[in-house]
Amino acid sequence: DTGVSQNPRHKITKRGQNVTFRCDPISEHNRLYWYRQTLGQGPEFLTYFQNEAQLEKSRLLSDRFSAERPKGSFSTLEIQRTEQGDSAMYLCASSPPRAGLNTEAFFGQGTRLTVV
Amino acid sequence: AQKVTQAQTEISVVEKEDVTLDCVYETRDTTYYLFWYKQPPSGELVFLIRRNSFDEQNEISGRYSWNFQKSTSSFNFTITASQVVDSAVYFCALNGGSYIPTFGRGTSLIVHP
Numbered sequence: 001d002t003g004v005s006q007n008p009r010h011k012i013t014k015r016g017q018n019v020t021f022r023c024d025p026i027s028e029h030n031r032l033y034w035y036r037q038t039l040g041q042g043p044e045f046l047t048y049f050q051n052e053a054q055l056e057k058s059r060l061l062s063d064r065f066s067a068e069r070p071k072g073s074f075s076t077l078e079i080q081r082t083e084q085g086d087s088a089m090y091l092c093a094s095s096p097p098r099a100g101l102n103t104e105a106f107f108g109q110g111t112r113l114t115v116v
Numbered sequence: 117a118q119k120v121t122q123a124q125t126e127i128s129v130v131e132k133e134d135v136t137l138d139c140v141y142e143t144r145d146t147t148y149y150l151f152w153y154k155q156p157p158s159g160e161l162v163f164l165i166r167r168n169s170f171d172e173q174n175e176i177s178g179r180y181s182w183n184f185q186k187s188t189s190s191f192n193f194t195i196t197a198s199q200v201v202d203s204a205v206y207f208c209a210l211n212g213g214s215y216i217p218t219f220g221r222g223t224s225l226i227v228h229p
Binding site (some may be wrong): 031033035040041042043044045048050056089091093098101104105106107108109110112 | 120123125147148149151153157158160161162163166168178206211212214215216217218219220221222
């Protein structure tokens with residue numbers, strides 16, 4: 001088990017283009033989180049899945065953002081019509097089944113998006 | 117709503133100095149956990165320590181120790197005899213009833229040789 005994997009690691013795109021990121025959680029982890037982190041800030045929650053169900057979405061997640069987790073395995077985060085303000089590090093994290101409040105989240109290395 | 121505040125944006129120390137990172141939190145939950153994570157330049161947040169809301173006993177683990185005070189809603193983290201490899205951004209996080217961790221903005225620690 002190699003941990004949470006995110007692809008690509010870096011993405012440069014032109015304003016107005018669509019981008020899609022992928023996250024492969026640790027095997028058998030049923031909880032999956034997406035966070036966004038801008039320079040000098042902490043991770044900001046975007047959305048949360050338990051298995052394939054998207055249980056929570058932040059107000060930060062505008063209608064240009066959509067996330068999926070088909071079959072409760074990997075997840076994708078798509079940003080449509082990207083804007084320069086979308087430039088950030090997008091972090092994915094997962095945690096195991098029956099995880100309680102005491103269970104830490106396991107993070108990937110993130111996808112750094114730059115919108116030019 | 118949950119909130120985590122890390123007032124220190126950057127701390128600079130010389131190797132072997134002790135350093136304490138401050139964290140203040142807000143929550144309406146009666147049961148919650150507090151965490152510290154480390155984010156090295158590679159970008160991946162790594163879990164360091166945790167403490168539950170019912171146990172105010174302070175602990176030491178190697179060069180790490182933490183001080184949880186419910187009365188002041190603080191969860192401070194100390195690194196003893198800092199090393200250059202400790203240079204990173206440190207995040208305090210709160211996990212309450214929503215099971216969605218809330219993070220502070222982080223404190224950048226720079227340890228000079």
